[in-house]
Amino acid sequence: MMSAMFGSVRDRAGRLVPALVFCSSLRGYRRSWVPADVLAALTLFVIAVPEQLATSRLADMPPITGFYAFAAGTVLFALLGSNPQMSVGADSTIAPLFAVGVAHLAPAGSPQYVDLVGILAVAVGVFVGLVWLLRLGWIAEFLSAPIIVGFLAGIAVIIVVHQIPDLFGLAGASGSTVHRLAFTVGHLGQTNGRALGIGVAVLAIVIAAERIDRRLPGALVALVASTILVAAFSLQGNGVVVLGSVAHGAPRFGLVGLSWSTLRSVAPIAGVVALVVVTQSAATTRAFADQGGYQVDVGRDFLGVGAGSIAAGLVGAFPVNASPPRTAAVAAASGRTQAAGLGAAAAILLLVPAAGLLKDVPVATLAGVLLFVAARLFHGRDLRAIAQFDPFEFALAVTTMLAVAFVGVEQGIAVAVGLAILDRTRLSARPQLHVLGCIPQTTSWAPISSPSEPIEVPGVLVVLFATPLWYANAIHFRDQLQGALTRATGPPGLVVLDAIGMSDLDYTGARSLREALDDLDRKHISFAIARAGEHVRDSLTRSGLLQRIGEDRLFPSVDEAVTALRQVSPDSPADASGA
Numbered sequence: 392m393m394s395a396m397f398g399s400v401r402d403r404a405g406r407l408v409p410a411l412v413f414c415s416s417l418r419g420y421r422r423s424w425v426p427a428d429v430l431a432a433l434t435l436f437v438i439a440v441p442e443q444l445a446t447s448r449l450a451d452m453p454p455i456t457g458f459y460a461f462a463a464g465t466v467l468f469a470l471l472g473s474n475p476q477m478s479v480g481a482d483s484t485i486a487p488l489f490a491v492g493v494a495h496l497a498p499a500g501s502p503q504y505v506d507l508v509g510i511l512a513v514a515v516g517v518f519v520g521l522v523w524l525l526r527l528g529w530i531a532e533f534l535s536a537p538i539i540v541g542f543l544a545g546i547a548v549i550i551v552v553h554q555i556p557d558l559f560g561l562a563g564a565s566g567s568t569v570h571r572l573a574f575t576v577g578h579l580g581q582t583n584g585r586a587l588g589i590g591v592a593v594l595a596i597v598i599a600a601e602r603i604d605r606r607l608p609g610a611l612v613a614l615v616a617s618t619i620l621v622a623a624f625s626l627q628g629n630g631v632v633v634l635g636s637v638a639h640g641a642p643r644f645g646l647v648g649l650s651w652s653t654l655r656s657v658a659p660i661a662g663v664v665a666l667v668v669v670t671q672s673a674a675t676t677r678a679f680a681d682q683g684g685y686q687v688d689v690g691r692d693f694l695g696v697g698a699g700s701i702a703a704g705l706v707g708a709f710p711v712n713a714s715p716p717r718t719a720a721v722a723a724a725s726g727r728t729q730a731a732g733l734g735a736a737a738a739i740l741l742l743v744p745a746a747g748l749l750k751d752v753p754v755a756t757l758a759g760v761l762l763f764v765a766a767r768l769f770h771g772r773d774l775r776a777i778a779q780f781d782p783f784e785f786a787l788a789v790t791t792m793l794a795v796a797f798v799g800v801e802q803g804i805a806v807a808v809g810l811a812i813l814d815r816t817r818l819s820a821r822p823q824l825h826v827l828g829c830i831p832q833t834t835s836w837a838p839i840s841s842p843s844e845p846i847e848v849p850g851v852l853v854v855l856f857a858t859p860l861w862y863a864n865a866i867h868f869r870d871q872l873q874g875a876l877t878r879a880t881g882p883p884g885l886v887v888l889d890a891i892g893m894s895d896l897d898y899t900g901a902r903s904l905r906e907a908l909d910d911l912d913r914k915h916i917s918f919a920i921a922r923a924g925e926h927v928r929d930s931l932t933r934s935g936l937l938q939r940i941g942e943d944r945l946f947p948s949v950d951e952a953v954t955a956l957r958q959v960s961p962d963s964p965a966d967a968s969g970a
Contacts, residue, residue: 415691416475416728424727431726432734435478437608438720439735440742444614444634444749445757445764446481447709448557449550450490451499452508454634455746456708457481458739459642464699464711465736469729472695473688474676476726478717479699483764484671485664485712487549488800489515492660499565505707506647511657511664512704512711513646518665519672519697523690534670537777538807541788542667543768545795545803550765552796557758560586560630568797583630586755589617593759601763606723610760617756618749627751634752642706663801664710672696672713679718716767787811820863824871826879827853827889827949834950836889851957852876852883853949857892860900869903873910883916887952891922896930905936919944919952 443457450457461480468479489511490499497503522528534542552571556563560583564574593613600609620626627633673689680687692713699711721731778785787810794803825838828845836853837845854875860868876883896904911918923931923945931937937945946952 431724431731435735441610450486460708463702468695482712514661516700523693541791547769548796590755859895862899865903901934
């Protein structure tokens with residue numbers, strides 16, 4: 392387990408001993424990598440400044456905390472993670488997720504709210520770290536692709552609803568998504584044209600820069616230009632809302648208000664956030680490792696991201712996550728190591744003393760940036776592809792989107808995962824029993840409907856049940872076997888069960904198989920099993936079925952079972968299996 396974090400070195404005696412691996416992407420650093428990493432650091436810096444400010448706004452946290460979150464996430468991931476290009480910091484996917492949850496515990500933006508978010512960040516980091524320690528990364532696999540698409544679409548809706556008032560220069564609203572929408576629609580007559588013009592212009596600049604070249608700092612250019620515009624023309628006096636005073640002192644260390652009751656309150660939110668962080672981090676590190684042709688240790692990357700959240704919480708910031716867009720920017724700039732991220736983090740920390748200059752940044756500017764982020768989270772093409780593939784999975788994606796956007800993030804994910812598991816259970820409880828036939832002039836057997844045109848051998852019924860036989864499908868198995876006997880060509884004297892896909896057999900399944908054997912005995916039909924795995928053999932032994940069937944009735948292949956046991960009749964060709 393600890394190999395995810397430990398490497399090995401040789402001691403004085405030449406023996407390999409475990410050694411803690413820090414900054415693995417910087418080991419063996421070469422001078423030739425410096426130009427690429429410097430360019431990647433500059434690219435990451437100009438992207439991160441407006442993005443982290445906007446994400447802080449989305450999280451209802453002081454603007455400066457976005458810089459601290461980016462620095463904490465970047466440094467800890469560079470120290471403990473394995474991916475040389477992945478960028479970790481404040482992320483717009485999880486920001487509205489925990490903001491909505493914590494807002495139910497304390498007024499958004501209040502000192503108590505900030506304290507709770509810090510505690511939540513540490514809890515998220517601990518949960519993600521436990522995923523590494525206990526090897527629980529498989530939990531993220533319960534979020535299927537349709538659920539993830541629906542979840543991201545729901546987050547996009549939340550971002551849009553939260554940012555429309557800022558875009559139109561309206562007073563902010565609180566409460567549910569429906570309440571916010573109603574409030575905004577009811578106050579559209581109070582729209583500030585200057586704020587709306589700034590927000591739309593920023594959105595247009597960001598979109599244009601993205602389409603021309605993703606490395607262009609459209610968001611930073613828009614932020615600087617709009618800030619200068621507001622200051623030069625005193626637009627704040629004309630109703631354009633700005634960030635105002637930005638706390639830019641040193642970060643505070645420690646947690647305020649920590650108690651067991653507080654932990655119980657934030658734990659459910661932290662669990663959901665951690666699940667999303669694990670899912671997005673795993674997807675990001677694997678995708679860019681495949682693209683870049685290098686190896687990563689996903690477990691160590693969980694450790695790095697989790698440690699980043701803990702550090703962010705301890706300096707008064709909020710949870711961090713792997714960022715696919717920022718990672719793509721590093722990869723596009725040919726960044727070779729985490730030196731690029733460390734360089735960007737250092738530059739952002741150097742910017743902190745001058746953060747007072749950000750007081751004239753219009754909130755409409757950040758709204759424009761976040762609306763662009765929301766558009767990238769809403770994957771309409773994927774929704775169309777899901778709809779064309781399977782109406783049920785499309786309904787699952789839409790249900791997730793609506794539940795996340797209008798009911799709650801935790802409830803939305805819980806409902807979606809529950810429905811997905813229910814659907815999988817429904818399908819596994821009603822698997823198809825395949826009737827096999829022999830492919831002419833071979834010893835191979837395949838389903839009757841396959842293109843190789845296998846033929847049924849008279850007097851023999853071969854069936855394939857390619858799934859575990861368990862309590863949910865036990866009765867279904869027995870009924871399908873009975874139906875296959877009824878439809879068989881000629882009265883069968885032998886039934887062979889191909890168990891190659893039957894990886895397990897529980898007590899209810901064993902009882903159902905026993906009842907099927909009773910029925911076959913009454914009809915004087917012989918029975919054999921082909922290609923049974925160790926788990927099935929063990930279950931047959933424990934249930935007493937192996938003694939009843941007979942060890943000599945278990946065969947390594949279907950053809951050997953049929954050859955050894957079938958009752959040859961005048962109308963059954965002797966060479967049906969190529970003999």
